[in-house]
Amino acid sequence: MRLHALTLALFLALPVGGVAAQEQLRIPPQILVVDPRAVLEQSEAGREVLALNHAQRVALQAEADAVSEQFEKDELELAARRSLLTREAFAELAEDFDRRVRAARSEQDAKAEDLIVEIEARERAFIEGLNPIYAEILNEIGGAAVIDLRSVILADARLNITQEVIRRLDSRSDSPSVDPEQPAE
16 A cells, blocks of 8 residues: 555656656757857957967066066176175165065066956957857757857767857958957956
8 A cells, every 4th residue: 555655646746748848858959069269269350369368478578578687687787896885885785676676576477467367358258259159050050058168078069069150250250350459348
């Protein structure tokens, strides 16, 4: 009797329309995947963003190298003057030199941090700018979602729309371009 009651309870706990739910599972929703990083690296507009990022990094490194080179010259000059100065005068100049070096390093570190924030914002804006293309493809296919491929463990390669996104982005005349005078927001 208990077994019969348990079976009845389990049967009643099944969702109404269980057959309909099983039918829905046979028609999988179209979940598409895309690798936004690949779009950034392989599309013309993305390579433009990456080129600007690289140019800004190189410029900042060149500035840091020039500052460092100047401090090396100043240090050699200070060392050459050491024998001509009193201990107190040399200590004062050495302390001033150390202060300038620390300030310059701090300034360069702040510039590097600002550049990282700017680069990340520019890349994030680029990737978010792909949403209209994703929506276009999703609507054409009748899909349910577009998911970042980097978050997927395993997927059928036919669901990957990365190359199609790149093709569409490159074919648009309104592709996002990079204006070096306009920092990314």
